[in-house]
Amino acid sequence: MDFKEQLTLYVARTESGLKAHTPAPDTRPARLHEAMRYTLEAGGKRLRPVLALAACELFGARADALPAAVALECVHTYSLVHDDLPCMDNDDLRRGRPTAHKAFDEATALLAGDAMLTHAFHLLSSAYRSDPALTNALVLELGDAAGSRRLIGGQMADLLGERQKAPSAEELEFIHLNKTAAMIEASLVMGALCGGATPVQLERLRSVGRLTGLAFQVIDDILDVTADTATLGKTAGKDLASDKTTYIKLHGLDKARRIAQELTDRALSELRQLPGDSSFLAELIAGMGRRVS
Amino acid sequence: MDFKEQLTLYVARTESGLKAHTPAPDTRPARLHEAMRYTLEAGGKRLRPVLALAACELFGARADALPAAVALECVHTYSLVHDDLPCMDNDDLRRGRPTAHKAFDEATALLAGDAMLTHAFHLLSSAYRSDPALTNALVLELGDAAGSRRLIGGQMADLLGERQKAPSAEELEFIHLNKTAAMIEASLVMGALCGGATPVQLERLRSVGRLTGLAFQVIDDILDVTADTATLGKTAGKDLASDKTTYIKLHGLDKARRIAQELTDRALSELRQLPGDSSFLAELIAGMGRRVS
Numbered sequence: 001m002d003f004k005e006q007l008t009l010y011v012a013r014t015e016s017g018l019k020a021h022t023p024a025p026d027t028r029p030a031r032l033h034e035a036m037r038y039t040l041e042a043g044g045k046r047l048r049p050v051l052a053l054a055a056c057e058l059f060g061a062r063a064d065a066l067p068a069a070v071a072l073e074c075v076h077t078y079s080l081v082h083d084d085l086p087c088m089d090n091d092d093l094r095r096g097r098p099t100a101h102k103a104f105d106e107a108t109a110l111l112a113g114d115a116m117l118t119h120a121f122h123l124l125s126s127a128y129r130s131d132p133a134l135t136n137a138l139v140l141e142l143g144d145a146a147g148s149r150r151l152i153g154g155q156m157a158d159l160l161g162e163r164q165k166a167p168s169a170e171e172l173e174f175i176h177l178n179k180t181a182a183m184i185e186a187s188l189v190m191g192a193l194c195g196g197a198t199p200v201q202l203e204r205l206r207s208v209g210r211l212t213g214l215a216f217q218v219i220d221d222i223l224d225v226t227a228d229t230a231t232l233g234k235t236a237g238k239d240l241a242s243d244k245t246t247y248i249k250l251h252g253l254d255k256a257r258r259i260a261q262e263l264t265d266r267a268l269s270e271l272r273q274l275p276g277d278s279s280f281l282a283e284l285i286a287g288m289g290r291r292v293s
Numbered sequence: 294m295d296f297k298e299q300l301t302l303y304v305a306r307t308e309s310g311l312k313a314h315t316p317a318p319d320t321r322p323a324r325l326h327e328a329m330r331y332t333l334e335a336g337g338k339r340l341r342p343v344l345a346l347a348a349c350e351l352f353g354a355r356a357d358a359l360p361a362a363v364a365l366e367c368v369h370t371y372s373l374v375h376d377d378l379p380c381m382d383n384d385d386l387r388r389g390r391p392t393a394h395k396a397f398d399e400a401t402a403l404l405a406g407d408a409m410l411t412h413a414f415h416l417l418s419s420a421y422r423s424d425p426a427l428t429n430a431l432v433l434e435l436g437d438a439a440g441s442r443r444l445i446g447g448q449m450a451d452l453l454g455e456r457q458k459a460p461s462a463e464e465l466e467f468i469h470l471n472k473t474a475a476m477i478e479a480s481l482v483m484g485a486l487c488g489g490a491t492p493v494q495l496e497r498l499r500s501v502g503r504l505t506g507l508a509f510q511v512i513d514d515i516l517d518v519t520a521d522t523a524t525l526g527k528t529a530g531k532d533l534a535s536d537k538t539t540y541i542k543l544h545g546l547d548k549a550r551r552i553a554q555e556l557t558d559r560a561l562s563e564l565r566q567l568p569g570d571s572s573f574l575a576e577l578i579a580g581m582g583r584r585v586s
Contacts, residue, residue, distance in 0.1 A: 085380075108449070111445050149316065153325060159404075
């Protein structure tokens with residue numbers, strides 16, 4: 001199977017997993033569950049679930065990684081829904097469609113976000129209950145990655161940075177390490193936990209995730225200034241318009257491209273030191289880099 | 294030890310547990326962690342942690358119930374913080390102090406709420422990792438109680454009810470069973486899980502929790518019309534002013550009082566069928582009822 005076929009397969013598994021492992025849209029109260037489905041089924045690259053499914057297959061199969069992949073996408077989607085709210089980024093468009101608070105209303109979007117976050121942990125404890133040690137490790141990993149020191153901490157630092165208008169390179173790295181890289185790390189680590197990886201292998205994958213996540217954010221900054229709204233599926237040029245500190249503002253476009261390349265190369269080098277066939281993950285990470293090179 | 298001494302002890306344990314088992318307020322980013330502490334340390338009755346600690350002691354001690362008690366209070370506090378936001382109840386006062394979005398700002402309050410919810414699950418997986426089966430059971434219980442079918446579903450139904458202005462008695466019960474009773478049940482059940490209760494005992498305590506939670510909500514409705522703002526620590530008469538459907542509006546004050554009494558009596562009767570010294574829990578539940586009788 002070539003890369004594109006494999007990717008299509010992982011994405012299709014994710015889409016069916018999202019349907020199978022989240023409450024039906026007619027669950028009471030229907031408006032809440034419709035809003036959850038609306039945001040979960042808005043498409044997107046499904047990067048985090050794909051990383052989890054691929055990482056699991058590097059090692060075999062202690063357990064099916066699909067529920068963990070769905071939990072990761074639930075957390076990612078909740079963070080986007082809350083991030084889009086008027087009191088945060090106030091964005092009207094996400095993945096080419098009206099954001100949740102536009103399609104529904106602010107209160108429903110807030111609660112749907114809360115519900116997806118909660119569901120992620122409930123799903124882990126329900127799907128993996130026959131292997132409580134695995135549940136425990138997965139909840140610990142997701143709780144850390146999504147928590148106040150990492151994902152939410154990164155969001156908060158990002159907001160504070162926008163307010164002060166001049167965060168340093170160190171502050172920008174704190175934001176990206178936590179706002180973006182934390183969940184990429186967790187995706188690979190949680191997939192590998194389901195695969196039965198050893199602690200040393202888990203830490204190597206965490207390193208791949210950290211480097212990939214940082215690269216991903218630099219690439220996102222580059223695309224904001226080089227791509228158009230239709231390609232992005234969200235408002236382009238927004239960072240520039242809001243005078244937000246990005247890698248571009250800090251280093252310029254050329255150096256940002258070099259940083260993205262260097263991070264990608266380092267991630268690939270770490271990946272090569274793992275056992276199993278990592279060609280899919282390598283191509284995925286290299287392909288992300290090519291979008292902006 | 295008499296009831297009041299015991300209650301004081303449980304509350305004091307909760308307060309020190311909240312400090313010990315949540316991130317220090319100077320954790321980076323400080324503004325986020327300060328907002329978490331501001332809301333967590335605002336006092337309140339600590340009903341949920343007290344129920345968990347007391348339920349644990351009915352059965353002995355498979356594990357210390359304090360981390361579970363703190364997790365419950367984190368979830369309760371997050372739900373209040375989000376509920377107070379302008380797009381929800383838009384409340385300025387909570388526990389006698391400015392609400393989180395008034396003391397900080399909306400974005401910080403939103404993220405602090407998200408962070409407390411996430412922290413609850415992370416804490417369970419971290420504190421009970423030496424007993425993964427217990428972690429799994431606790432996460433499953435909390436994830437269910439706090440999820441889209443229960444706590445959040447109840448909030449959503451409450452909002453929808455306010456919009457349509459005339460929810461039925463059945464809809465009102467759905468709201469209270471989920472918005473209030475779910476977390477009271479979970480408090481008793483999670484405490485009892487830490488105590489090592491059997492499945493039959495857990496289900497009996499769940500029943501005590503459901504009845505107590507329903508009673509608690511009826512009592513809350515009664516106090517809204519009979520107590521003043523200073524006593525409540527939140528704006529009194531708000532339900533009446535907003536023409537919200539409550540037990541009072543539906544049944545009148547006298548019948549609401551009888552319903553509260555009946556629910557309390559049934560909870561006490563279930564409680565008496567459990568082993569161990571349940572006199573503290575009995576007094577706590579009976580005392581709640583006496584506030585409005």
